[in-house]
Amino acid sequence: MSVITSFRRMVTCVFVLGIALATSNTFAKPTLSNTLAISAAFEFTSLDPSKNGYIYSRMQVLETLLDVDENGLLIPALATQWQVSKDAKTWTFTLREGVHFHDGSGLDAEAVVNSLAIAKLKHGALKKAPIESIEVAGPNSIVITLSHPYTLLGAVLANYANSILSPLAYGKGGEVLALSGTGPYKLYQFSPPHKLVVEKFDGYWGKLASIPYASYLTGHRAESRVLQARSGQADVVFGLDPASLMSLKRLPSLTLYSNAIPRTIVLKLNSGHRFLNDVRARKALSLAINREGIAKGILRIPGSEAVQVLPNSMANWHLEGVTKQTEAAAGTPESLLAELGWSKNAEGILERNGERFELTLITYADRPELTTVATAIQAQWQAVGVKTKVEVTNSSAIPMGHQDGSLEVALIARNYGFIVDPLGVMLSDFGSNGGGDWGAMNWNNNSLSANLQALERTSDPIKYKDIAQRSAKIIFDERPMIPVSSYVQQTSVNKRIKGFRFDPFERSFYLNEMEFVKP
Numbered sequence: 079m080s081v082i083t084s085f086r087r088m089v090t091c092v093f094v095l096g097i098a099l100a101t102s103n104t105f106a107k108p109t110l111s112n113t114l115a116i117s118a119a120f121e122f123t124s125l126d127p128s129k130n131g132y133i134y135s136r137m138q139v140l141e142t143l144l145d146v147d148e149n150g151l152l153i154p155a156l157a158t159q160w161q162v163s164k165d166a167k168t169w170t171f172t173l174r175e176g177v178h179f180h181d182g183s184g185l186d187a188e189a190v191v192n193s194l195a196i197a198k199l200k201h202g203a204l205k206k207a208p209i210e211s212i213e214v215a216g217p218n219s220i221v222i223t224l225s226h227p228y229t230l231l232g233a234v235l236a237n238y239a240n241s242i243l244s245p246l247a248y249g250k251g252g253e254v255l256a257l258s259g260t261g262p263y264k265l266y267q268f269s270p271p272h273k274l275v276v277e278k279f280d281g282y283w284g285k286l287a288s289i290p291y292a293s294y295l296t297g298h299r300a301e302s303r304v305l306q307a308r309s310g311q312a313d314v315v316f317g318l319d320p321a322s323l324m325s326l327k328r329l330p331s332l333t334l335y336s337n338a339i340p341r342t343i344v345l346k347l348n349s350g351h352r353f354l355n356d357v358r359a360r361k362a363l364s365l366a367i368n369r370e371g372i373a374k375g376i377l378r379i380p381g382s383e384a385v386q387v388l389p390n391s392m393a394n395w396h397l398e399g400v401t402k403q404t405e406a407a408a409g410t411p412e413s414l415l416a417e418l419g420w421s422k423n424a425e426g427i428l429e430r431n432g433e434r435f436e437l438t439l440i441t442y443a444d445r446p447e448l449t450t451v452a453t454a455i456q457a458q459w460q461a462v463g464v465k466t467k468v469e470v471t472n473s474s475a476i477p478m479g480h481q482d483g484s485l486e487v488a489l490i491a492r493n494y495g496f497i498v499d500p501l502g503v504m505l506s507d508f509g510s511n512g513g514g515d516w517g518a519m520n521w522n523n524n525s526l527s528a529n530l531q532a533l534e535r536t537s538d539p540i541k542y543k544d545i546a547q548r549s550a551k552i553i554f555d556e557r558p559m560i561p562v563s564s565y566v567q568q569t570s571v572n573k574r575i576k577g578f579r580f581d582p583f584e585r586s587f588y589l590n591e592m593e594f595v596k597p
Contacts, residue, residue, distance in 0.1 A: 106290075108266065108275055113291040114575065114592060117303050117312035119444040121271035121296040125254040128200040131238035136587045137276050137294055138287075139180075140241035140259035143171055143190070144232055146498045146583050150340075152232045156185065156242055156260060166227035166537060173218040177283045179244035180264035181256070187214040193242045194222075194235075196252035202239040203502050207231060227535045229542075233499040238585065262287045262590040272296040276589075287590040300446030307332060307570040314578065314587070318568040319446040320378040332570045336379070337580045340389055340495035341565035343451060345439075346476065346488040349558050350520025353435055354486075360557035362414040365405060366462045367455060373563055376450050384561040387492075387553055391582075392500050394546040400554060411462045420463070428463035436465045441489040442473040451562065452489045477515035485519060491565055492516055495583045501533050501546075508553065518558035526552045 116137075122130040127140060134140040145155035157171040177185035194212050198204045208225040215221045222231065234240065244258035257265045262282040267275035274294040278287035295312065297303040300319040306312035307326060318326070318334075326332055345363075347354050354360055369383030385405050388395040408414065420428040420435060428435035439456065441448045449470050456466045466487075479485025492507075494500045507517020510527035529549045536542045553559070571578045577592040 108277075108291040108293065112289070113275070113293055114289045114314070114589065114594075115306075115312045116292060116294050116314045116316070116587060117297045117306045118294070118316040119296070119298060119300075119303070121298075122274065123270050125257050125268070126200070127241045127243070127254070128197065128202050128239045131241055132584070133274065133294060134257060134259070135238035135241065135585055136581075137274060137292065138261040138263045138586060138589050139257055139265055139276055140238065140243070141261050142236050142238065142241050144236040146233075146236050146585060148582055150495070150498050150583065152236060152498070155236075156190070160232070166229075166535075167224045169222045169224070169231055170215060171220050171222070173220070174283060175218055177260050178281045179246075179258045179260055180279055180281075181244050181246050181258040182281075183244050183246060183258075185242070185260060186217055187220050189245050190220050190242055192245050192248075194220075194240060196248060197240045199252060200239070203230075203234045203237055203497055203506075204240050206505075207234055227537065229537050230497070230499055230502050230534060233497045233502060236585075237497050237502075263292060266291065267293075278590075282590075285590050288593050289589065292587075292589050298444060300443075307572075310572055310574075313572040313575050315570045316567065317445060318570060320376065320568060321450075323378060323568060326570055331573055333573060333578075335567075335569040335571065335578070335580055337567045337569070337582060338389070338391065339493075339565050339567050339582050339584065340391055340500070341491050341493045341567075342384055342387060342389060343448070343562045343565060344387060344490060344492050345455070345560040345562065346480075346485070346490055346516070346519060347557075347559060348483075348486050348519045350483075351486055353437065355520075356418055357556055358408075358414040358418055360560065361405070361408050362411040362462070363459065363464065364557055364560045365408070365414070366411040366458050366464070367560070367562060368458055369402070369562060372451055372454050376454055377447055377563055377566070379563075379566050382563045382566060384564045385554075386550065387559055387561050388494055388500060388550065389564045392494065394543045395500055395504075395550045397547065397550050397554060415462065422463045426460075426463060427465050434465060435463060436467070437486050438467045438469060439487040439489060440469045440471055440475055440479065440485065442475070443470050444473055445491050448489055448491060455489070455562070480513070480515045480519055483520075489562075490516060493584070498583060501530070504549070505530050505534070508549075508558070513558065521556070521558040523552055523556060 122133045124130050141156055143157040144152045147153050156174055158174050160171045162169050191212050191214055208228050210223045210225050213221050247256045247258040249255040262279055263276035264279045266277040276292050278290055303315050304322045307315040373383040374380045390396045419430045423429045441452045443449055452468045456468050459466050476488050494503050496503050506514040513519045513521055526549055529545050533545050574595050575592055576595050579588045
């Protein structure tokens, strides 16, 4: 073979290789056929995990030191094991080896300490934890020292706000400039507040994804999400309107899932309001609600009615034997309101000292069933003489109304699994500061505050349950919030997808477990 021939063959090979690479780069883009499309109700505006980490956790871009299984138990994630000292004030975590961030850098103790230190400065449960120091104990080990025992620490570290990011992801003052995490997917397109696209990360330490891309699209309107499910524009649609389920069940292209989650539809009351500051008024409003009718007729889930704030899946906090009949022992709505001096006028509206019993109830359309439930409650309260104006607004109006004192009543879907141990949410919602943005408002109970503080330091499971039960009884008796129904998530999955699994704690979509069905 001549030198010229060899040279020509070499040039041809290089040319063909160049075409192959160019072709690969040209077609390595999200398409309908290589992208798993997800639709849900909630938007995102920031890369910061403390603000919108829930979407980055669910899309498997970010991971935490510890994870949570379907039973709510802590399991290893970026930390393979952890030990707690005898005095329960020192927690030592051993980090998983061979983990890389999406920017190519390796996970080590310094990166974890840096990420947690930044998270501690921001809004979230870690900021409230009694942490004295977070330190490197070795290349793959960190130590967190507490000022006093804090049983919640593991659950707090599993919260999405405390995801671990690469040191290169942060700018000045801990600002998040890039979403460089350790998950099986990495960020491909960030188009807030409605669209996010992720690409599979082949350097992942665990189960590699088979689906090249996944997209998340915010669909505020329930009708639009139903249309996306019907048309196949979205493969997985979360938060379906219960009224749409029957028609969707008839479609051969879809599989529907109904999954109980630790979330409750509740009424947040301003207990400082002159009409609501007596527990008898709050009990009367609770008794006037036809929960069974709402569960069966609106939510289409008979048996989901709830008279307790926390669902029965959270056994430590759920009172056995407490039913509608237990609540009815307090009297009737009419008798309780009469005790408070209310009587109906000629229009059938309650009056007292020249004032009509009128309330404004706000809710939001992100969860489509809330507006329908709010309308039902409006009619049920009207029947006992309480005139209620329903306003549908943005979910942000709830914390704003709490902060400025303007909120009277709000219908919300409260997630009590936000931190896997509900104590974290209970502290936020019913603490000694008059309540929380998504909890009680202008209501304090010294015994409950003491109980919650004691639970932070209690590791004995029997003692923990006893205190939690006493706490739940106070909330039931005082009614700072009125539960309506336990929550069931309605989801549709297109049959071109297999391997779907629902996370009851809404931490992950398990994208890396799903596959396209081969034609």
